[in-house]
Amino acid sequence: MNFASVRIITEDVDRLVKFYEKVTGISAERPAPVFAELVLPSCTLAIGHLQTVPLFGPGSAVAANNHSLIIEFRVNNIDGEYERLKSFVDEWVKEPTTMPWGNRAMLFRDPDGNLVNLFEPVTEEAIERFSRRG
Incomplete structure (x- = not known):
């Protein structure tokens, strides 16, 4: 089995696409106005409009109502990313901090309130752990 994607359901696809394009530096593919993918x-x-939810089953997802998921991106220079994004991100949860498990991380919220974590392995153990992942 291969992990394929994470999909965010939103009422404003364009707003989230612009946000994640800025965060990732990747241009989204837009196969339909109600759906986009940032292929890393x-x-x-993936970002889908609330209108797509009935395709999976009525009431199977709710837009902008996440309280348990953190979307994470590994980066090469967390402090550089902070400088790049600090004027763009509206809601910071944690500025760059070294975590007990060896990653230097920062957390912020996207326009729908989803938590986003950018992190960089910085201790020898964390660097080794991630070097095995590719």
Whole structure:
């Protein structure tokens, strides 16, 4: 089995696409006005409009109502990313901080309130752990 994507359901696809294009530096593919994909080397971040939910089953998802998922991106220079994004991100949860598990991370919210974590392995153990993942 291969992990393929994470999909965010939103009422404003264009707003989230612009936000994640800025965060990732990747241009989204837009196969339909109600759907977009940001295809990264390790995974795809999909963004679907609330109108797409009935295709999966009525009431199967709710827009902008996430309280348990963190969308994470590994980066090469967390402090550089912070400088690049600090004027663009509206809601910061945590500025760059080294975590007990060896990653230097920062957390912020996207326009729908979803938590986003950018992190960089910085300790020898964390660097080794991620070097095995590719």
